[in-house]
Amino acid sequence: MIPKTISNETSLRPIFDVAIIGGSFAGLTAAMQLARARRNICVMDAGKPRNRFALTSHGFLGLDGKSPTEIRKTAISQLMAYPTVTMRDGLVSHAEPHAGPHDSDMRFDITIEGSECITARRIILATGVRDILPDISGMTERWGVTVLHCPYCHGYEVRDEQIGVIATMPQSSHQAMMLPDWGPTTYFTQGVYLPDDETSAKMAQRGITIENSPVVALLGTAPTLEAVRLADGRTLPITAVFTGPKVAMPSPVAELLGCAFDDGPQGPFIKVDASQETTVPGIFAAGDAAAARHNATLASAAGIMAGFGAHQSLIFA
Structure with a gap:
């Protein structure tokens, strides 16, 4: 399935069902749920996951002792077997909503720094956090x-x-x-x-x-x-x-989109409901960026919920 396109002032821009910003444990897990739901999705990743400094990941069922890099490579390989998945390398530098008269008309324009602009009907923020030692x-x-x-x-x-x-x-x-x-x-x-x-x-x-x-x-x-x-x-x-390092958002995107934050002991995190939807309709968040407690398994679990939530919001809008 090929993403539809919409015209802007200068070109044809791809439009996806869901854009996932962040390609580590939470983002890739969310992407898998949506890929299996046969939705056109785009995963964008800046290539600087929080866990890149760790040699191994532990406590993750079935993957104990594997390096985070190896886990991500395997996950991406499995994800790309689904025909509705697109991946883009690069930092998302800007995003803005364009709401229509109905929820089903919701759109978000997303700019990948130095590359391109895409449009998506829903967003999942899985940007992680930046540690301040x-x-x-x-x-x-x-x-x-x-x-x-x-x-x-x-x-x-x-x-x-x-x-x-x-x-x-x-x-x-x-x-x-x-x-x-x-x-x-x-x-x-x-x-x-x-x-x-x-x-x-x-x-x-x-x-x-x-x-x-x-x-x-x-x-x-x-x-x-x-x-x-x-x-x-x-x-x-x-x-x-x-x-316990202090943490900060590695990207301004959540703030640009108007998402509310909660205060955790180490720093701010994106406020979400039980379906991982933020305070902005159509925008979901998962992983360390959206939780006070940080753990790879918890990040993946939140990614599942965000994938479910984004998918169902497309159906029941």
Whole structure:
């Protein structure tokens, strides 16, 4: 099936049933549902998935230990077997709605930077988020290997090692409470996120060491980690660090389209309902961009719901 075209001032522009912005776990899962529903879809991807720094993905049923890159390549290969799927490489730099008198007439114009403009009847935003790491020497070059964020994704791989938690928010103490199940844990408050008396007592029961002198540098040959240097000059042996980076939207598209946001502990995320529809009719969102809790399996599950929601909105508009 070939997408219909509509004329604009200078050319014929393809029109798709659904445009999916973002081609990682959430976006590709949403695309699969729509491809199997025989809808003409276009998946646009800038080629910078959030998980590109991780060597392996864990906890994903049937794919444990596979690299995120390998998972995406397999998914794209399977997706492209469906004749109604189009893929475009590039960053979506602009999008704007053109609503008709009825929901069924809804249209969105989407611009791929330096490439082309397409039109779609529905949009799924699966852009992920951009991580903003603490401003500590040695963090960036270790991100995804020995500087980590999810105990369930990476805790097993650093089991029985000396684990540190660098606090970035009040909820960091919750992260620290989980980690002794994988290894001896030190909670670095950074002199800011000190636990209250009750939490301190619970940490003591879990065998967690609380350190108030801030971490100022990570030591060793990156991406490995051997120790951390503290502001008071001490050096402590630590071989893996967990932290909660702040997050930001990597693309202005959701804001340009008028989608509302909720505030999460790490940063904003797109507000959606039970069908993953945003506050703008016809626009859906899934994955890390639309959830406070970030996990590959949860992203894929949300992608399924967004695919279902977009498809059914085309039918029942």
